[in-house]
Amino acid sequence: MMHFSARSAYAIYRREMARAFRTAFQSILSPVLTTSLYFVVFGSVIGARMEPVGGVPYGAFIIPGLLMLTLLGETTSNASFGIYMPRFTGTIYELLSAPVGVAETLTGFVGAAATKGLILAAIILTTARFFVDYQIAHPLLAAVYIMLVAASFALFGFILGIWADSFEKLGIIPMLILTPLTFLGGTFYAIRDLPAPWDAIALANPIAFLVSGLRYSFYGVSDVPIAVSLGLTLGFLAVCVIIIALIFRTGWRLRE
């Protein structure tokens, strides 16, 4: 029989949100500052000398990629810290001893991460507006897509936070894998403008599909069809959910 306690899930959600608001200064200021720096350098200074990409002015073209860059990094590290810190300090005892299963835990943690992702996206888009003019072609699709990506990477971060047994391991995946892949995933250029064989090689990078999907929702142009981007994101989300369900079932690193 399937049980779900909405109260428990909400308690986790509210606590995670409160944790974010306690460090609101850092969680708002840091993306505002980073995004501003990117726009000053790539948007205004360099962007002014660049040709439009696929009909989109360069400054506007890089917005979805930059948004993705911050979103992936912040969501992953936020979610991984959210579960790693309780394990590290021992406060996880309460969650483990509560009448709470994987469904409530994920709804609380991932729901909060997705909410924070949306807030973060809103902050970045507002900041970008001060530097470049842009229109969002499919705002609803963009919002859904941002939430999906935030939820997926919150799940990914959750796995990371359970896997990591040191602060070093906690930081190593975002630093060594996510950031390089996002930079190389068409944040600053269109994949199809790359000379062969680099255009094909670049598409081996899953993050290129994410950036492309978000860019489609903004400007209606993309390197790969939006359905492929959405499918890949949903697939990644499903894989993460299955892994976490297995972790809860076996108690790996939680109940050893």
Add this chain to the structure above:
Amino acid sequence: MSEPILSIRGLTKTYRNGPRALDSVDLDVRAGEIFALLGPNGAGKTTLIGAVCGLVRPTGGTITAFGQDLSRDWRAARARIGLVPQELATDMFETVWHAVVYSQGLFGKPSDPARLEEILKSLSLWDKKDAQIRALSGGMKRRVLIAKALAHDPELLFLDEPTAGVDVELRKGMWEQIAALKQRGVTIILTTHYIEEAEEMADRVGIIRGGRILMVDEKRAMMERLGTTEAVIDLAAPLAQVPEALAAFPVELADGGTRLVYRGGNGQGRGRAEVADLAQALTRTGIGYTSLDIHDSSLEEIFVSLLGKEQEAA
């Protein structure tokens, strides 16, 4: 005897690459009692609690709480169990109030600020409710953990080393608070390595060592059964052997015949009466003595001698 509130059968836990932390533990805890699990560090006390509370996955055995099998009906059972961990593990930046609100919600209880106020007041934390937990003293932090564990009104409460690192005065206060919980009908299982604590509070005591329960009994029965009286009598002049007149007493000579040592009794006063008879017998036989020191063994000595025997047997 009524149905036990907690029933453990053959509980075994072997950590990966580690020793056997629990070795086929059988234990029944009765509703409404304070049960003390007494044992040295590393005996398996925390693992035993963890297995019941869902922190540790048992390797084998069954745990039944409130008549429900924990491996199957863990949700229903856990909603009625509270845990106060040994470590002061709590989000230090959270306020006391938010911490207890979270606990209540996490355990699926509807929000009940009046009940939380009552709990915080009973633990003398109400005036600290808006303080961040990191700003509180160690004793207060432990009370916050108790408040969190009580926020869902558990019927079965585990206290893992509730007074570890707590000074004497606060320890007494903690004992009073635990006694008050028992008054309200909460069944309490506490672990301790302070024998004094078990002696002071528990209705029944279980002695655990090396992952095995060595003995479970009423505290009083344990003291009666294993308790002894020891008397040391300094003699005025050394004796070569125990005189015939004293042969009926469990006595022996020590320190080259200058001391007479009595060991006997039952922890219920028989020993003291016998020592009085012994003193009179000494006077009758004209053996002079200069001092007489007498004391009853405490739970502590019982514990030490039990562990000693266990070690010899091993």
